[in-house]
Amino acid sequence: MLAKLKAATFEVLETMFYLFPESLEEGEILRSRGPFLRSSVVIAGPQSIRIGLQVPESLARKMAANFLGITEAEISQPEMEDILKETSNMLAGSFLSKLEASAAFKLQTPLVQWLSVEEQKKKEPEKNLRFEVEEEVLELFVEKG
Amino acid sequence: MAYNVLIVDDSATMRALIRKILVISGFDIGEYFEGANGLEALGILEHNWVDIILSDLHMPEMDGAALVQALKKHEMWRNIPVVLITTEARPEVIKPFMNLGVQDYIQKPFRPETIRRKLTGILGEAQTPDASEIESCDF
Numbered sequence: 001m002l003a004k005l006k007a008a009t010f011e012v013l014e015t016m017f018y019l020f021p022e023s024l025e026e027g028e029i030l031r032s033r034g035p036f037l038r039s040s041v042v043i044a045g046p047q048s049i050r051i052g053l054q055v056p057e058s059l060a061r062k063m064a065a066n067f068l069g070i071t072e073a074e075i076s077q078p079e080m081e082d083i084l085k086e087t088s089n090m091l092a093g094s095f096l097s098k099l100e101a102s103a104a105f106k107l108q109t110p111l112v113q114w115l116s117v118e119e120q121k122k123k124e125p126e127k128n129l130r131f132e133v134e135e136e137v138l139e140l141f142v143e144k145g
Numbered sequence: 146m147a148y149n150v151l152i153v154d155d156s157a158t159m160r161a162l163i164r165k166i167l168v169i170s171g172f173d174i175g176e177y178f179e180g181a182n183g184l185e186a187l188g189i190l191e192h193n194w195v196d197i198i199l200s201d202l203h204m205p206e207m208d209g210a211a212l213v214q215a216l217k218k219h220e221m222w223r224n225i226p227v228v229l230i231t232t233e234a235r236p237e238v239i240k241p242f243m244n245l246g247v248q249d250y251i252q253k254p255f256r257p258e259t260i261r262r263k264l265t266g267i268l269g270e271a272q273t274p275d276a277s278e279i280e281s282c283d284f
Contacts, residue, residue, distance in 0.1 A: 015254035016162075068158070069165050082158035090253045093232025097252070103237030109203070 008094035021131035032056035034117035039084035045105035048145030147175030170257035183207025
């Protein structure tokens with residue numbers, strides 16, 4: 001399942017953001033400065049799960065700029081939030097397609113929240129994948145929905 | 146020939162992105178309209194001619210399915226092609242929309258060449274004269 005989620009992540013980041021993530025091995029340390037944006041979407045079904053991503057603000061800004069084709073300075077906070085929501089939505093959609101999941105699994109409305117460095121440290125997802133993107137950390141997580 | 150395009154999506158950011166990708170793709174856009182849901186789309190159609198509609202599925206007020214159903218009931222709008230732009234491409238999800246009369250769908254994420262290929266497949270390539278045709282014209 002995580003392999004399919006990883007494939008979906010590469011597809012979304014490369015196609016929509018022109019960003020090329022590299023997987024970080026367990027224990028490999030790369031620190032990002034907060035605050036962080038955490039976006040997720042629930043896949044409701046026989047076994048509901050929540051999948052999403054978490055990035056530092058600096059990477060969210062870069063993603064938004066690449067997505068919209070404008071400079072980072074022009075990106076507003078609502079645009080960053082919108083783009084993170086859209087990203088988790090696309091990840092979930094691509095993931096479901098790769099799983100060939102039945103129609104019983106439905107995507108819910110994506111959510112986004114800001115996390116301070118302290119709040120981010122408290123979050124411990126059940127399963128996660130970490131990627132290096134433009135010298136920042138993008139964290140992907142899967143939790144019970 | 147330029148085509149009038151209506152983009153329907155509740156995210157202003159997504160509408161901006163689709164517009165940007167359309168421009169990059171080289172698709173010949175005439176007038177460009179956008180609505181945040183099906184109701185806004187119908188309001189735009191009351192006053193403007195649109196050649197193709199690109200619509201999201203999930204929207205507040207009136208979603209993509211209700212929009213397509215409303216279009217199919219209307220004598221003037223029933224033949225306007227609708228292309229879904231969606232994160233969902235599972236056959237079980239898409240098939241009911243195709244049965245409603247949706248022309249095609251594009252799964253996000255997508256590239257400019259995908260959107261151009263789909264739209265020109267539906268509307269046809271813009272007819273521009275080649276050099277030999279221009280030279281043979283009597284001005």
